[in-house]
Amino acid sequence: MRLQLYLRAPEGWPIVVEQYSTVDYHTGGEPFRIVSSLPVSIEGVGVPAKRVYAMQSPGIERIRQILCFEPRGHADMYGGFIVEPNDAGAHFGVLFWHKDGFSTACGHGTIALGVWAIESGLVAIDPSEITDVVIDVPSGRVTARVHTDGEIVVAVDFINVASYLLAEGVPVSTSLGEVVVDVTFGGAIYAQLDAASVGLTVTPEDAAAVIAIGREIKWALNESECAVHPSDERLSGIYGTIVYETLPPHPGGAVHQRNATIFADGELDRSPCGSGTCARLATLTANGTLVNGATLVHDSIVGSQFTARVLERVEADGHDAVMPQVTGMAFKTGEHVFTVDARDTLTPGFVLR
Numbered sequence: 174m175r176l177q178l179y180l181r182a183p184e185g186w187p188i189v190v191e192q193y194s195t196v197d198y199h200t201g202g203e204p205f206r207i208v209s210s211l212p213v214s215i216e217g218v219g220v221p222a223k224r225v226y227a228m229q230s231p232g233i234e235r236i237r238q239i240l241c242f243e244p245r246g247h248a249d250m251y252g253g254f255i256v257e258p259n260d261a262g263a264h265f266g267v268l269f270w271h272k273d274g275f276s277t278a279c280g281h282g283t284i285a286l287g288v289w290a291i292e293s294g295l296v297a298i299d300p301s302e303i304t305d306v307v308i309d310v311p312s313g314r315v316t317a318r319v320h321t322d323g324e325i326v327v328a329v330d331f332i333n334v335a336s337y338l339l340a341e342g343v344p345v346s347t348s349l350g351e352v353v354v355d356v357t358f359g360g361a362i363y364a365q366l367d368a369a370s371v372g373l374t375v376t377p378e379d380a381a382a383v384i385a386i387g388r389e390i391k392w393a394l395n396e397s398e399c400a401v402h403p404s405d406e407r408l409s410g411i412y413g414t415i416v417y418e419t420l421p422p423h424p425g426g427a428v429h430q431r432n433a434t435i436f437a438d439g440e441l442d443r444s445p446c447g448s449g450t451c452a453r454l455a456t457l458t459a460n461g462t463l464v465n466g467a468t469l470v471h472d473s474i475v476g477s478q479f480t481a482r483v484l485e486r487v488e489a490d491g492h493d494a495v496m497p498q499v500t501g502m503a504f505k506t507g508e509h510v511f512t513v514d515a516r517d518t519l520t521p522g523f524v525l526r
Contacts, residue, residue, distance in 0.1 A: 191513035200281035201444030201477030206252030242522025266309040278360025280447010285503035287317025335489035340399035359452030361412035387414035387435025431472040451497040
């Protein structure tokens with residue numbers, strides 16, 4: 174929400190100050206800034222069309238930059254504008270954003286929105302203590318299945334759109350030599366690279382090198398044939414590169430991997446990446462690593478963890494696909510009223526990457 178306040182400068186002239194209210198969460202260490210009210214309308218019939226409108230609107234772009242860029246945000250910031258859903262079948266819609274624009278999907282953000290919807294009272298807790306928060310996002314309709322203990326949220330299942338392998342064993346020329354990646358749709362399109370194949374580990378010590386190779390692969394494949402979505406051009410393009418490593422089986426026998434997802438232009442997801450985990454589920458199912466009923470334990474570069482499993486096998490866009498469920502938790506980090514002084518020459522802000 175934006176208000177206009179009038180302050181008095183020493184010479185007596187009024188200074189207009191913009192204000193934007195947000196509620197902030199983190200999911201597995203990855204921020205998510207929720208903006209439930211905007212001073213401008215986002216036009217379009219349905220969330221996908223609203224995303225296109227927002228991308229083309231200088232006014233909405235300016236607000237995104239104010240809330241994402243320094244000095245109010247940073248180069249790895251993430252957030253979303255709450256908008257009307259496609260129809261009465263969802264509680265609300267959301268436009269996800271990062272430092273470079275508006276994304277098509279965001280699993281960690283969906284988990285945060287599920288917690289926010291319950292904790293804010295927007296959606297009432299079901300007496301069963303399992304409450305479905307239904308959200309329209311640019312890639313389709315998703316569900317944040319919120320588990321509660323009394324009135325306390327204890328976990329959220331992110332149930333995504335159908336996810337499927339687009340291309341397997343794609344060669345890419347990079348500064349580290351030719352690498353081979355798989356390309357999969359999980360609400361957004363991801364290239365996936367085995368860290369060991371380029372001598373890297375998914376650890377903070379190798380973070381800079383992981384970001385560098387992730388950026389290279391994304392831009393090398395972004396306009397390639399394997400990055401074309403089969404039914405909706407608005408979902409085309411490589412959203413991110415998942416650099417992963419396989420760990421010893423988790424206690425109980427679950428498949429255990431660690432990943433760093435590099436999205437936008439060099440943003441490193443601190444969480445295990447929700448939609449990226451869905452892409453990994455689809456890839457690991459397609460190549461036989463995940464058998465029916467198996468669980469994927471997915472770690473992030475900072476040690477946070479999601480668990481994931483396939484709910485069912487389906488067909489989507491002419492592909493064998495999976496309906497993925499990713500379980501995690503989000504925690505509120507604060508409520509903010511950000512101000513913009515009309516005299517501030519650094520508005521809407523800046524990023525250094």
